[in-house]
Each structure stands twice: as C-alpha cells, then as structure tokens.
Amino acid sequence: MKKGRILTGDRPTGKLHLGHYVGSLENRVRLQDEYDPFIIIADVQALTTNFEKPEALKRDVHQVAEDYLAVGLDPEKATIFVQSLVPEIAELTIFYSMFITVNVLRHNPTIKTEAKQYGYQDMTYGFLGYPVSQAADITFCKANLVPVGADQVPHIEFARKIVRRFNELYKPVLVEPEALVGEVGRLVGTDGNAKMSKSLGNCIYLCDEPKEVEQKICAAITDPARMRRDDLGHPDVCTVYAYHKVFNPGFVEELRPQCETAGIGCVDCKKRLTAEINALLEPMHERRAKYVAKPKLVDEILIAGTERARAAARETMAQVREAMQIDYF
Ligand code: SF4
Known part of the structure; x- marks a missing residue:
C-alpha cells in the first residue's frame, strides 16, 4: 500500500548535474518505493522563458528522461511523463485562470523575483500565469504531496488556495496538496559560487566521464x-x-584537522573526492549505457508514462467538468 501520490519534476533545460542529484533526484529514488511518484518533464514551463528557442527542447526532454533513468528511477514505479503531451493540464490551467486575478499573480513574490532575475520589463501572459499552470500540474493527478525546498512552499500554498477556491465554487473534487519539505540541499559550484548551475558553467554533470570529473575537481576552488x-x-x-561533507561524509572528521595542520595536501584531498564522486556516478553510467544503446527505449518509457498520466488526467477532468456543469452531453 503506497503512502500517497507525489508530483515532482524538472524543466528540461539541459543535462542534470550533481546539484540536482543532491537537491532532489536522490530523494525521488528513495521515495519511489513508498509513494506513487508522478514525475513531470515540464516542457511547457521551459517555454515560459525559452519560447524563442524551442529547438533545444526535444533534445533536452530526452536528456532529462535519460538522466532520470540513469539515477535509478524505475519506470515501473514512477510515472515519468511530458507535460505538453497531457493536454488536460492546459485545459485545467484555463479553468483555474477564470478565478485567479492578474493582481494576485503580479504580487506573487516568486514571480517578482524571477522577473527581476530574467530582466523582464514586461511579462508574457505565459510567464505571469505559470504558477496557475503549476497548480494544474499538481492537481490533475490529485497529488497529495509535493517535495520542495523551503523556498518553494509559497508555490504549494498558491496551489492549495486554487483547490480550495475550486472546491468551494463548484464541488469538492480536487485534492489539496501538502508540501513535503525535506532537507533539499544546495550544492556549491566548482568555482565556489553558492549554487551549481549550468548558466554559471560550474557543474559536474551526472553524465560526466571519470576523466572529466577528475579535471573539474582538480580545477575546483579551494582555500x-x-x-x-x-x-x-x-x-x-x-x-x-x-x-x-556531501559525498564522503565518513572522511570529514579526519579531514578537518588534517587540512588545518597541513597534514594533507589539496592534490591528495581532491583525489579522494574524485574517487568518491566517480564511484557514485559509476552505476549511473552503467544504467545510462543501456538506454544509450537503445534510444527508442527512452521514448517508449515516456510514451507509456504519458499515457498513464493522461488516464489520471481524463478521470480528473471528467469530475471537474461535471462539477462545473460543463459536461453537456
Ligand atoms: S586540503 Fe582539502 S579541504 Fe583543505 S584546503 Fe585543500 S582541498 Fe580544501
């Protein structure tokens, strides 16, 4: 008996890295036995900021799916699906849009922060409304849990408000999601920047070969x-x-005094770290090789996952339409 349904996922904007692994992927793999995870590859959401360059999307959707499978998400346990291929999510977004005011979205602190970050003087309708679309992502499959970092809790609160409003206005058919606030770690970049990020060029990717990992750690900023x-x-x-501390915790107690007394050199310290990270990535490379050898297999997994997601979506939409009395025939 599963404890509940989880909705989680990523915007497909390129290869996933160790920051993603520590921040969420590791958790997802752990949770897939206890819960029923729906994992969304949010390509529509990627378009809210990348609408002028959609050409990378096809490759990135495939890449993210391959990364998911490489870390150990099991398509028999986790429903991995593509957002744009579940049109019911767009339909639900439209219905929610009828009772969410523009002012509420304009004053959403996350929207304000992100608009500033992207340098938007004006916002597209899609960007302004993405929290509504996100609420549809969570609610179409009646997810009751959404694993997030503490900074993302307001998003879940917004989705909960939409559910409550819908259930009051029409009929109580939607499920209020709970935020599953975990220890979502943030990993520093190899350049010492507070965040590992593709745009900063400071990442160790999950698909990096041992030699690449060695070179990146060798060049990493130290004291x-x-x-x-x-x-x-x-x-x-x-x-x-x-x-x-993250990848070799058993060594840190010994490392600290050694570093402080110059008992260990940075070269040796980096070698030990390289060995740990490569040991972590090795089984991922092995799993990935299976999918690289059969690229159609990733497509088949996405098609099957998307079909499962659509079945859940159709069921919810039938209830939504009935609640709104737009089930005409
Ligand atoms: S010995 Fe290790 S922990 Fe100490 S400064 Fe060098 S790389 Fe950093």
Whole structure:
C-alpha cells in the first residue's frame, strides 16, 4: 500500500548535474518505493522563458528522461511523463485562470523575483500565469504531496488556495496538496559560487566521464590561503571540503584537522573526492549505457508514462467538468 501520490519534476533545460542529484533526484529514488511518484518533464514551463528557442527542447526532454533513468528511477514505479503531451493540464490551467486575478499573480513574490532575475520589463501572459499552470500540474493527478525546498512552499500554498477556491465554487473534487519539505540541499559550484548551475558553467554533470570529473575537481576552488603544500588550511571556505561533507561524509572528521595542520595536501584531498564522486556516478553510467544503446527505449518509457498520466488526467477532468456543469452531453 503506497503512502500517497507525489508530483515532482524538472524543466528540461539541459543535462542534470550533481546539484540536482543532491537537491532532489536522490530523494525521488528513495521515495519511489513508498509513494506513487508522478514525475513531470515540464516542457511547457521551459517555454515560459525559452519560447524563442524551442529547438533545444526535444533534445533536452530526452536528456532529462535519460538522466532520470540513469539515477535509478524505475519506470515501473514512477510515472515519468511530458507535460505538453497531457493536454488536460492546459485545459485545467484555463479553468483555474477564470478565478485567479492578474493582481494576485503580479504580487506573487516568486514571480517578482524571477522577473527581476530574467530582466523582464514586461511579462508574457505565459510567464505571469505559470504558477496557475503549476497548480494544474499538481492537481490533475490529485497529488497529495509535493517535495520542495523551503523556498518553494509559497508555490504549494498558491496551489492549495486554487483547490480550495475550486472546491468551494463548484464541488469538492480536487485534492489539496501538502508540501513535503525535506532537507533539499544546495550544492556549491566548482568555482565556489553558492549554487551549481549550468548558466554559471560550474557543474559536474551526472553524465560526466571519470576523466572529466577528475579535471573539474582538480580545477575546483579551494582555500585561497593555501598557496603552498605546508600552508595551513581553512576547510570552511573550501569547495572541496563542502563536497566531501556531501559525498564522503565518513572522511570529514579526519579531514578537518588534517587540512588545518597541513597534514594533507589539496592534490591528495581532491583525489579522494574524485574517487568518491566517480564511484557514485559509476552505476549511473552503467544504467545510462543501456538506454544509450537503445534510444527508442527512452521514448517508449515516456510514451507509456504519458499515457498513464493522461488516464489520471481524463478521470480528473471528467469530475471537474461535471462539477462545473460543463459536461453537456
Ligand atoms: S586540503 Fe582539502 S579541504 Fe583543505 S584546503 Fe585543500 S582541498 Fe580544501
């Protein structure tokens, strides 16, 4: 007996990296036995900011699906689907749009922050309305849990408000989702930036080969005060130490005094980290190889997952239409 249905996913904007793994993928793999996860590849949401360059989308949808399978998401347990291929989500978005005011969206703090980040003087209708579309993503399959970081809780609160409004206006057919706030870790970039991000070029990708991982860690920023081998180190300002804490936790207690007394050099410290990260990625490479050898298999998994998602969507939409009394015939 599963504990409930989870909705989670990503915007397909390129290869997934260790930041994604630590932030959510690791959790999803763990949760897939206990829960019924619906994992959305949110291509429509990707278009809210990339509508002028849709050509990358096909490749990125495939890439994200391949990354999901490589980390160990099991298509027998997790419903992996493509957002734009479930038209009921767009239909539900339209219905929700009837009772959400423009002012509520304009004052949404996340929208305001992101518009600033993208440098938007004016916002497209699609961008302004993406929280409504997100509420449809969550509710079309009646997900009762959405794993998020603390900063994303307002999104879930907004979806809950939409559900309550709909259920009051028409009939109680929708499920109010709960935020499953976990320890969503944020991983620093190899350049020491607070966030690992493709746009900053500071990522270790899940598909990186051992040699690439070695080169990236070799170039990673360490304690700037440790210029020579016998300089004393300050692990708290070192990117490599931050990675050891996440990927090699059993070593950090020993590493700290060694670094502070120059008992270990940065080269050796980086070698140990490289070995740990490559050991983590190795089974992912093995799983990935199976899908690279049969690229049609990824398509088949997406088609089957999307069909499962559509079946859930059709069921919800029949109830929604009946509740709204637009089930004419
Ligand atoms: S020894 Fe390791 S933790 Fe210390 S500064 Fe060098 S790379 Fe960083």
